Amino acid sequence: MFLFDNLSILFLFLIMLGVVPNLFYSFGYLPHIRRKAYYLLHYFSFIGSMVGVVVAGNALVFLFFWELMSLTSWQLILTEVKDKSTIKAARFYFFMTHFGFMFLLLFFLIVTNGNLEIDFAMMKSIASDFAYPTLLFFFAVLGLLSKAGAVPMHVWLPYAHPEAPSPVSALMSGIMLKIAIYGLFRFTFDILGTWPLEWGILILIIGALSSLIGVLYALSEHDIKALLANHSIENIGIILLGFGMGMIFSSLHLQTLSAFSFIAALFHTFNHMSFKSLLFMGGGSVLHETNTKNMEKYGGLIKSMPITAFTFLLASISISALPPTNGFLSEWMIFQSLIGSSSIDNISLKLAISFSVFALALTGGLAIACFVKVFGITFLGLHRSTNAKHAKEVNFMMKTGMILMSLVVVSLMLFTPFYMKFFDSTLNELLHVSIYKQIFPNIWSLHSVTPYGGIVSPLILLVGLIAIILALYAVFKSLNIKEKVYHTWACGYNTTAKTQYSATGFAGPIRRFFTWLYNPNEHFEKEIISGHKTKFVDASFSVHVEPLFERTIYKGSVKLVNKISYYVYRLAHFEQSRYAAMIFNMLLSILFSYRIFVHEFDWATFLLESVVMLISVKVLLIGEKR
Amino acid sequence: MIVYGLTIILLIFLSPLVTSFIKMIKMYLLYKKPIPIFQGYRDFSKLLSKEMIISKETSSITRIAPYLVLSPLLLILFFLPPIAGGEYYVSFIDAFTITGLISLSTFFLMILGLDSASSFGGLGSSREAFISALVEPAMILALFSVSMMGNNLGLGQASVNLNNDFPYAHMASYLFAAISFFILLIAENGRIPVDNPETHLELTMVHEAMILDLSGFYLMLIESAGSIKFMIFASIFASLFMPFGLHLPIFLGIIVFVLKIFFIAILVSLLEVNTAKLRLFKVPNLLGIAIVFAFLSLITFYVLGA
Numbered sequence: 019m020f021l022f023d024n025l026s027i028l029f030l031f032l033i034m035l036g037v038v039p040n041l042f043y044s045f046g047y048l049p050h051i052r053r054k055a056y057y058l059l060h061y062f063s064f065i066g067s068m069v070g071v072v073v074a075g076n077a078l079v080f081l082f083f084w085e086l087m088s089l090t091s092w093q094l095i096l097t098e099v100k101d102k103s104t105i106k107a108a109r110f111y112f113f114m115t116h117f118g119f120m121f122l123l124l125f126f127l128i129v130t131n132g133n134l135e136i137d138f139a140m141m142k143s144i145a146s147d148f149a150y151p152t153l154l155f156f157f158a159v160l161g162l163l164s165k166a167g168a169v170p171m172h173v174w175l176p177y178a179h180p181e182a183p184s185p186v187s188a189l190m191s192g193i194m195l196k197i198a199i200y201g202l203f204r205f206t207f208d209i210l211g212t213w214p215l216e217w218g219i220l221i222l223i224i225g226a227l228s229s230l231i232g233v234l235y236a237l238s239e240h241d242i243k244a245l246l247a248n249h250s251i252e253n254i255g256i257i258l259l260g261f262g263m264g265m266i267f268s269s270l271h272l273q274t275l276s277a278f279s280f281i282a283a284l285f286h287t288f289n290h291m292s293f294k295s296l297l298f299m300g301g302g303s304v305l306h307e308t309n310t311k312n313m314e315k316y317g318g319l320i321k322s323m324p325i326t327a328f329t330f331l332l333a334s335i336s337i338s339a340l341p342p343t344n345g346f347l348s349e350w351m352i353f354q355s356l357i358g359s360s361s362i363d364n365i366s367l368k369l370a371i372s373f374s375v376f377a378l379a380l381t382g383g384l385a386i387a388c389f390v391k392v393f394g395i396t397f398l399g400l401h402r403s404t405n406a407k408h409a410k411e412v413n414f415m416m417k418t419g420m421i422l423m424s425l426v427v428v429s430l431m432l433f434t435p436f437y438m439k440f441f442d443s444t445l446n447e448l449l450h451v452s453i454y455k456q457i458f459p460n461i462w463s464l465h466s467v468t469p470y471g472g473i474v475s476p477l478i479l480l481v482g483l484i485a486i487i488l489a490l491y492a493v494f495k496s497l498n499i500k501e502k503v504y505h506t507w508a509c510g511y512n513t514t515a516k517t518q519y520s521a522t523g524f525a526g527p528i529r530r531f532f533t534w535l536y537n538p539n540e541h542f543e544k545e546i547i548s549g550h551k552t553k554f555v556d557a558s559f560s561v562h563v564e565p566l567f568e569r570t571i572y573k574g575s576v577k578l579v580n581k582i583s584y585y586v587y588r589l590a591h592f593e594q595s596r597y598a599a600m601i602f603n604m605l606l607s608i609l610f611s612y613r614i615f616v617h618e619f620d621w622a623t624f625l626l627e628s629v630v631m632l633i634s635v636k637v638l639l640i641g642e643k644r
Numbered sequence: 645m646i647v648y649g650l651t652i653i654l655l656i657f658l659s660p661l662v663t664s665f666i667k668m669i670k671m672y673l674l675y676k677k678p679i680p681i682f683q684g685y686r687d688f689s690k691l692l693s694k695e696m697i698i699s700k701e702t703s704s705i706t707r708i709a710p711y712l713v714l715s716p717l718l719l720i721l722f723f724l725p726p727i728a729g730g731e732y733y734v735s736f737i738d739a740f741t742i743t744g745l746i747s748l749s750t751f752f753l754m755i756l757g758l759d760s761a762s763s764f765g766g767l768g769s770s771r772e773a774f775i776s777a778l779v780e781p782a783m784i785l786a787l788f789s790v791s792m793m794g795n796n797l798g799l800g801q802a803s804v805n806l807n808n809d810f811p812y813a814h815m816a817s818y819l820f821a822a823i824s825f826f827i828l829l830i831a832e833n834g835r836i837p838v839d840n841p842e843t844h845l846e847l848t849m850v851h852e853a854m855i856l857d858l859s860g861f862y863l864m865l866i867e868s869a870g871s872i873k874f875m876i877f878a879s880i881f882a883s884l885f886m887p888f889g890l891h892l893p894i895f896l897g898i899i900v901f902v903l904k905i906f907f908i909a910i911l912v913s914l915l916e917v918n919t920a921k922l923r924l925f926k927v928p929n930l931l932g933i934a935i936v937f938a939f940l941s942l943i944t945f946y947v948l949g950a
Binding site for chain 2: 318320321324335338339340341346350353354357360365368369372375376379380382383384386387389390391393394395397398399400462463466468470471472473474475478479482483486487490491494497499500501502503504505506507508513515517518519523524525526527528530531
């Protein structure tokens with residue numbers, strides 16, 4: 019019923035690392051929640067259900083805890099209902115998570131032959147006998163990645179995460195998305211077993227798209243928590259890049275490279291858990307003190323909230339993949355595995371993978387821009403509103419939570435070999451390859467397994483940086499320079515909060531460059547003085563960006579459903595007999611398609627069934643022309 | 645070991661000289677009275693002894709960030725390809741880490757720009773963020789391509805390999821990578837088609853806008869970071885794309901290397917005199933060319949093997 023192999027224990031460890039700091043933070047946050055018992059009940063059952071998914075040994079337990087996880091997190095979003103947008107976000111989340119659950123259920127119904135209590139090893143043999151393995155893979159991808167928030171099932175993240183209380187958003191983004199990654203590992207290795215090349219390419223494409231789209235929409239976002247949620251999409255994309263490369267290498271029988279890529283994906287999973295939880299905690303503290311999620315109302319918070327600011331800075335450096343932080347190490351590994359594509363024989367595949375290198379590099383550059391924006395606009399400069407002026411440092415428990423989480427970030431940076439050993443033993447169980455000796459010949463430097471690959475030594479980098487900074491600081495101290503404090507020079511004008519750059523302005527050049535994607539909705543109003551266009555008293559500028567996928571796929575499918583239901587309504591016309599006929603036809607089509615899916619397909623029966631369907635629809639539904 | 649230490653000291657001391665050399669040539673070509681070539685050193689010693697003015701609006705970031713702008717770049721100097729004296733190389737980090745360290749320095753520079761609450765700082769960091777986001781992919785692709793020709797991703801080993809056997813077979817992709825890298829050299833160092841290092845007009849500036857509110861020692865740190873960054877790019881370009889002279893006797897080898905650096909400096913200054921600065925939204929076109937050349941280099945290497 020339960021399973022405790024290395025993969026489960028690895029993810030249990032991940033949950034533990036994420037939950038312990040979160041508990042402190044959550045108890046610090048508790049005084050501001052009105053429905054305490056409600057919150058605590060759901061909070062702890064949420065954590066418990068995540069543990070349950072990871073240790074589940076059969077389909078029934080897995081599905082039970084998966085559903086419990088969805089339901090409790092859905093209720094947690096509804097803890098503090100302020101306005102209608104919360105309810106709307108929760109409903110959207112509820113719909114999306116059950117959309118995924120449906121596919122998981124279908125997946126399990128097929129691989130277990132209806133007996134949900136058999137273990138993974140038996141499912142593997144049933145799955146290998148199943149006639150359409152790609153269909154199974156699609157079910158798994160749709161079910162898991164709609165939870166993980168990969169493109170195009172990512173749309174719920176920027177709505178659901180901001181509405182939840184901050185500790186819960188940290189948990190959801192930090193851990194719950196990783197549970198879906200756990201599912202991906204478990205399903206591909208333990209149930210599907212082997213895979214063709216195309217599956218890996220599909221995952222790679224989804225990863226590249228998610229990483230770019232996540233970071234681009236993050237840049238255009240001014241709600242701090244929605245911005246972080248968009249970055250979750252980006253990072254899930256990066257994890258999927260590693261995972262996809264691992265699948266590609268494995269199907270080409272390059273076992274070492276494959277293990278390296280999977281380890282990179284696992285490492286990034288851990289790293290993203292650490293820094294994204296920290297960022298959500300920091301963002302939550304800021305939100306808690308200023309009572310607004312709008313970044314344009316922050317500013318200068320580093321003076322009143324130093325601990326929040328510096329932990330946030332650490333996480334920002336890490337998520338921007340800057341050395342020597344852990345985020346850099348895992349992104350470096352994923353780069354290395356992408357570069358390992360040079361040892362593939364297939365030229366078109368090699369060329370295609372170089373576009374993923376491009377996507378990942380562009381993502382890295384844009385992520386730096388985005389986090390300069392977040393950190394600079396939120397914590398630096400002058401207070402942009404009275405709310406920001408009255409902000410204080412958060413209480414002791416919340417501070418403890420943030421500091422503990424930054425310790426997790428630092429530990430991932432310093433004790434990389436230890437974590438690697440753990441990942442390696444997990445991969446050894448799944449792929450039967452051990453590469454720890456190759457990537458860490460000594461504890462100082464991390465080696466790539468690609469031919470002619472690179473080396474990075476995080477510890478030496480860190481020590482070198484600290485030594486150089488200390489030397490420079492010693493020079494500064496020995497010079498004994500006089501200091502004078504004066505206002506910032508602004509060409510003779512006063513430096514005020516309004517003359518600073520805003521978040522909208524900061525992202526301006528990038529927004530203008532990517533206009534074709536953003537299609538921004540700009541409003542510019544000004545009150546002109548006596549007919550002069552250039553002289554005005556009051557002006558306001560606002561930009562709203564509606565995400566592409568929401569505009570097309572989601573709104574489009576809503577329109578489609580509306581149209582279909584209109585036709586159904588016209589056909590049925592409130593007559594009971596017609597409704598009954600409709601249900602009969604529906605049953606017939608389901609039975610026929612079930613037969614096609616489960617038994618083999620042949621054209622003769624298909625034709626016969628189609629004719630039967632057509633006649634039935636014509637006779638029962640459409641009837642005679644009146 | 646001695647050569648290694650000597651190289652680093654040489655690179656540090658040469659960097660202000662190269663920056664003022666470029667300026668000198670430009671002024672000479674524009675019929676102005678050129679500045680003395682040692683002006684760079686004079687500026688640094690002046691800044692070291694000056695009083696500092698710290699803005700009232702800034703936070704502790706202003707006191708931290710200048711160190712973090714300079715120190716990653718100083719760290720890179722330790723891992724650059726060997727310039728003379730045969731095949732030694734320090735293999736602790738590779739090309740990606742070097743790009744990462746450069747980005748780390750840029751990250752803190754951009755944060756510094758936002759710290760002083762002036763609109764100039766924000767303007768500078770916003771533009772820098774835009775440009776460096778587009779530089780990143782071109783840089784990674786170009787380095788990826790060169791690493792395949794040099795048979796290693798570590799810059800030191802790659803340059804030694806290129807020295808030992810010049811990639812005649814892959815001349816086309818080698819040249820494409822060189823063109824791409826040269827554009828990046830200009831873009832990352834804020835040279836003329838992308839940014840003008842001399843003006844203080846808000847329409848044109850990127851790098852200067854971020855550091856308007858610094859003075860004294862901190863300004864010295866940032867200025868030296870600028871010249872060291874140019875030195876890093878020039879020496880990477882010199883060792884990867886002009887791979888000769890490594891096996892000469894040490895003294896001669898160093899002279900050849902310095903000549904190469906000055907040759908690059910002359911190229912840059914000629915380019916600066918002969919082109920106008922691009923509008924900010926034309927810059928992506930130039931960087932797009934860099935990205936396309938990097939891709940072309942990869943594709944020719946894969947498909948044609950040339």
